[in-house]
Amino acid sequence: MESKKPLGEAGEDDFVGMAMKFSTPDGDLLEYRVIGDYAYVRADAESLGKAMGTPMPPADELPEEAGAFKKVLEGEWVKFDYKALEKAGQEELGEEAGASAEPSLDPKTQKKLLEALREVVARDVEFTTAGGEDGTEHISATAPFRTLITDLFGEIRPLSKELPPGVELPTAADLKDAPDSKVTADFTLKNGELTEVYVDLAKLTENAEVKKFGLGLKLSGGTKPTAPAGATELKPEDLMGAFAGAVAPGDEEFTEGEFPEDGEFPVEGTE
Known part of the structure; x- marks a missing residue:
């Protein structure tokens, strides 16, 4: 983490960079960095899915609307404007765009x-x-x-x-x-x-x-967080497209009021 001020004195606006990595003896599972207005992510999707008990779909099975999200499943660096993503999420939930941040402690x-x-x-x-x-x-x-x-x-x-x-x-x-x-x-x-x-x-x-x-x-001296080269930009619509294609072709669809027999759902992990 990099800050303009000592960490004990720093406020939210003083942090200019952050890097985090989760690893196992077999290799890196997930790496995440924040530099300026962009967040960067790279993951071993297959290993991460196994560790979480939720297998990830192959990249070639995602719809075209998923766009750059396929790069995530391929283990490549992607980047996104996290403020734009937050705004898109607010609009998706019907919240007013540009709403004030959650109140913090005085x-x-x-x-x-x-x-x-x-x-x-x-x-x-x-x-x-x-x-x-x-x-x-x-x-x-x-x-x-x-x-x-x-x-x-x-x-x-x-x-x-x-x-x-x-x-x-x-x-x-x-x-x-x-x-x-x-x-x-x-x-x-x-x-x-x-x-x-x-x-x-x-x-x-x-x-x-x-x-x-x-x-x-x-704790050690650490290294300066830097933006990885060659990261593919991930737009909010790429994420929406990926989620829209989360149900694989061939899965049954249920209209309102219909439930499968014995309470079993064909999509693994659905509750």
């Missing part, structure tokens, strides 16, 4: 939420530190999971009227079945800068089939 509410978080962390979390070689420092933060999230939402609940419309906070009753085992997050710092965070997610369930399931986040 600075005063953000400050109150941050103070609430600090109070809960100071009260519920135990910290231990250990020094290492070459300016390395290790910090462990341990807390009972249910207690931590219950107290956190308890502090936030008085601010619920200041949150954007539609935000619903879980009640204490909703959280009562959350595991209350102690969870530890390990932080590694190098010369005062955070370089790695590690959490054992197996601690969050009382019936884990594995003894340890680690989630690690490593």
